[in-house]
Amino acid sequence: MGAKGAYDTIRTLKNAVPAGLLSLCNSAHKSQPYFRERNIMGLEFDEHLIAKLAAIVGDEQVRTDSQSAAIYGIDWTRVYQPAPGAVVLPKTVEQVQALVQLAIAENLAIVASGGRTGLSGGAVAARGELLIALDNLNGMRDFNAIDRTVVCGAGVITEQLQNFAEQEGLFYPVDFASSGSSQIGGNISTNAGGIKVIRYGMTRDWVAGLKVVTGNGQLLDLNKGLKKNNAGYDLRQLFIGGEGTLGIVVEATMQLCRPPVDLSVLVLGVSDMSAIMDVLNTYQNKLDLTAFEFFSERALQKVIAHGDLNRPFETPAEYYALLEFEQISADTEELAMTLFEHCVEQGWVVDGVVSQSTAQLKNLWRLREDISETISRWMPYKNDISVLPSRVPDFLLNVESVVNQQYPDFEIIWFGHIGDGNVHLNILKPDDLAMDEFQQRCDVVSKQVFAIVEAYDGSVSAEHGVGLLKKDYLSYTRSKEEIDLMKQIKTVFDPRGIMNPGKIFD
Amino acid sequence: MGAKGAYDTIRTLKNAVPAGLLSLCNSAHKSQPYFRERNIMGLEFDEHLIAKLAAIVGDEQVRTDSQSAAIYGIDWTRVYQPAPGAVVLPKTVEQVQALVQLAIAENLAIVASGGRTGLSGGAVAARGELLIALDNLNGMRDFNAIDRTVVCGAGVITEQLQNFAEQEGLFYPVDFASSGSSQIGGNISTNAGGIKVIRYGMTRDWVAGLKVVTGNGQLLDLNKGLKKNNAGYDLRQLFIGGEGTLGIVVEATMQLCRPPVDLSVLVLGVSDMSAIMDVLNTYQNKLDLTAFEFFSERALQKVIAHGDLNRPFETPAEYYALLEFEQISADTEELAMTLFEHCVEQGWVVDGVVSQSTAQLKNLWRLREDISETISRWMPYKNDISVLPSRVPDFLLNVESVVNQQYPDFEIIWFGHIGDGNVHLNILKPDDLAMDEFQQRCDVVSKQVFAIVEAYDGSVSAEHGVGLLKKDYLSYTRSKEEIDLMKQIKTVFDPRGIMNPGKIFD
8 A cells, every 4th residue: 555655745735835824723722723733734644643544444545645635635626735644535434433533632633525526625635634535435225215215425426326316216306517426425514506406405405314423523313314303403404514614424314305207498588687587486486496597698609609509599688597397297388388478478588498308408408507617618717606586686787897897808607596596607717818817806806796795695605615715705694793603613513623624714 | 561560470489499490500500600599589570670671672561460471481381380580572673682681681591482382391481581572573574576585573473474475475384283373483493393394394494594682692694585505504503493592583584485286185094004104105206295194093083073074984994194285287186096096906095085175175184183172171191203204103003002001091192294204192181090190100101102212213302392391301312412512502602591591401
C-alpha cells in the first residue's frame, strides 16, 4: 500500500495555506485550539497516526498518496485545493465511530465525503483534515414492501437507490444532474433538491430514519424508520442539511413511493416572467405537477446551437416553462389542453408543445437539462438562490438590471426550478475577458445579488448548501440570532469542533 | 376586571402540590433555581407583577379568576389540576415578546396555551406558571395564490384555516377530531397528525415559515415561507413538535394545496391483521390513498349499538379497513374495484362497500370517527403508539396477549391510522371495577405496553406528543444520548428553563 507516502501536493501546499486559517479555526473555540499543527498546516500524518487509522480500517483503506488526495479531497466547486491529511475508507458504521473517537483523542479535524458532487465546498478537505470517504458503506438492506422503505449505507449512489426502487415496482423521487455519482449520505447532509421538488419535496422528506456518528463519537439511531413519532425534538432534522458539521451520516432508512405513470411534458413559450407565474397558478390548482421548470430564450439558443436538438416551436418567446405531469387517465391530457387554451386566451402563453412519446419527453427535458453543460465552455459564474415563487419575476428584473448596469457586456442565462422559487443565475464570461478579472467582477456581482436576495427575504442557498463558498453570505439569509443559535447547536453535538470545521460558519 | 382577585383553586392547591415538584424543577438547572416561590408553589401573583403584565397586554387581558384558570390552564387530558399563576391574552407578537422578557426578568415559568385540545398535558399549567393564551393572535394575512401560502397567527383555529383555504379554492389537509377548536400554534408545537397523514404528512410538512419567541426573549423569523432554503440548520424543525419548551410559536406561514376531487371511501372487512397490510400494499402501489384507517369488530359493534349507523355489510370480519382516495377520473373507481377483486381472490378481504355519494362517504367515515366518543362512557385507558406499519399485526397480537393474560376481564378496542403504523389502544373500564383500581392496573399495563413498543422499535407517542403524561416513558423510544442532547438543545434556546418547564423531560 501507498499509505506511508506523504502527499506531494500537501508539502507544496504547506506554505500556501492562507494565514487567516488559524484564526478562523480558533474563533469558534478560543479556549481550546483543537487542530494540531500537522492537521491544520497540512503536514503529513506521522507514522503512529497512520498506524492507528490502519488498525481501524485496515492498511488498504488508508490513503496518503496525492492521487487519493485529489480525488477524495474536493467536490465539484473546483475552486479549492484538496489537501486532506489522510484519506480513510471505512467499511462499517463501527469503523466510522472508531475513527471519530480516534479523532477526538488526537484532536483531528474530520471532513466526511460522499459522491463529492457538492457545489459549495462542503466536502472539501483543504486544511490537512482526516478525510472519511463513505464510498464503501454502499450496502442496501431490509427492504420492506409494506413500509416501502430500504436501509441504505451512506455511500449508496442516488441512482443505485433509484434503480433498486424501480426493480421493486417503486420510485425514489429525488433526482438531479449528479444522481449517477452523488451518494445518499451526501444528499442528506446537503438536503439535496433537484427537478421534482414541486411534487416530491427535498431529500428531507424521504429520510425515515437516520444513523449518525456525532462529534462526541456517539452513534445515534434517529427515528428508526417510523412514519409518526412525536416523542421529543426531531434531532434527525438537524443532520439533514447539516453539511457534516454536527456529525457523519452513516446510514439512512429511505422512503420510497408509487412510481409516476405515463408522464407528459409541456413546453410553453410565455410572454414575460409574470405570465409564467400565472401559468403555474393555473396548472397547479388542477393537476399535480411533477415538475415546473423554466429557462430563458438565451439559454434555449445556446442549447440549440450546441447540439442536435430543435426548437420546440418557431414562435419566439422570452421565457419558456416546462411542465411535467402524470397522465393519470385519458382525461388528464384533455384537462392539460383546456388549461393551455385558457393560458393562450389570457395572453400568457404564445405557443407550446406536448410530448406524445417517451422519446419526445426526453428531448423536451433535454432543452432544460442540457443548459448547464452547454454553457460550461464560458466558465460561467453560477449562483443558486431562491425567493418566494410569486416574487421571482420582480426579483429577476432587479438582478438583471443591477448586473446590466454595472457590466453591460455580461450575458446572463437564467434557468431553474421556478415552481419552488429556485433560480440558477449564470453569467457567462466574455471571451475577451481574463478569468481573474471576470472572477473579481463576479465577486462584486455576488454581493449585489445577495443584497437583492436579502431585500426579497430570499435564500443565498436554495439547494446547494453553504459549505465554504457561501459562509460569508449566510447573514444575508439568516439573522445574527439564528447564526448564533446554529453555532451553539453545533457545540452541543460537536463540542470539540472537529466535525467539518469552517463549513457553514466559522 | 377581576384581574386582582386570586384563584381560589390555587390557594387550596398550594398544599396539594407534590413535594417532588421542586426537585423536578431544579434538576435541569441545579445552579440557578428559576422559580420564585409564588410561581412554583401556586401562590397568587402579587399586585406589582399583575400591574406589569397589565402594562403589556392591558388590564382586560390579565385574568386571575378561577374560571379563567380552569379554562386556560388545562388541555383534554383532564388528569391535571389547572393552577396557573395568571392568564394573559396578548394580542400581538410584540406583546408576547414583552411578556417573555418580563418572565426572564422576574424568573417566571411560562406555559403557552392554544386550543387546549392536547392529549398529553403539554399545555397544562399546574404549578402557578404564567399562562400565555394565544387565542387573540387569530388573524390571517398575506394570502398569496401563487405561493399558496397564508400567514396565520398562532391562535387561528384549524377549521378557520381549512375554511379559508376552501374559500380560495385550495385545501389545508391536516385534519383531526379537534379541528374545530385546536389552534395552529398548538398544532405546530405538537406536530399534529390526524386522518390524512398517509397522503399529506404531519403539520411539519405544511409550515413554510415560523415566527417564535425563544426562552431568550428573541423573536426569530424562520424560513420566511421559502420552498427551498438550504442556508444552515433548519431551526424551524426544532420548534415543530417542541411542545413550547424552546419558545412560543407566535405566527406561521402555512402552505396550502390543491383540494382533492371526488373522494370515495371503501370499507373492507379483512380476515386478519396481516391481511390488512396486504390490502394496504395492494392499493398504495396503484392509488394515492388519502386515508387508510382501521378499526376492530368490537369497535364497530359499539358504534352500531350506540347510534343511528348500520353495519356496512353483514359478513362478519375481525377487522375493517377504511380507504379513501380521489376519483381523479372515471377509471379510478374501476381500478379500485379491480384491486378489491384481487384482495378477495387472495382471501384477504371478506366483503366490502364503496361510497356512491357524499352522504354515504360521511356515514362510512363515521364508523371510524364515532368510536372515540362512543367508548368514552367506559372511561377508557387510551394510548397513542406507533411501530412500522409492517410490524403492526405482530405488535397488536403481542399487546393483546399481555393485557389478556394479566387482566382477562379487560375489553380492548383498537382503531387508528394503520397506514402510518399509528394505532390507538383503548382499554374499557369494566363497569364493576372502581376507577382508582382501574387506573392502577392501567399503570401496570402502560409499562408493559411501552416495553413492547420498545422491543418493536416503536414510538410511545405517535402524534400526541409527550407533555407531562409520557415524559416518564420517553426513554422507551429515545436513547439516553438523544434525551441528553435534547436537554442541551433546550438550554441553547431557553437557558433559564422558563419555557414550559417539566414538559417532555425534567
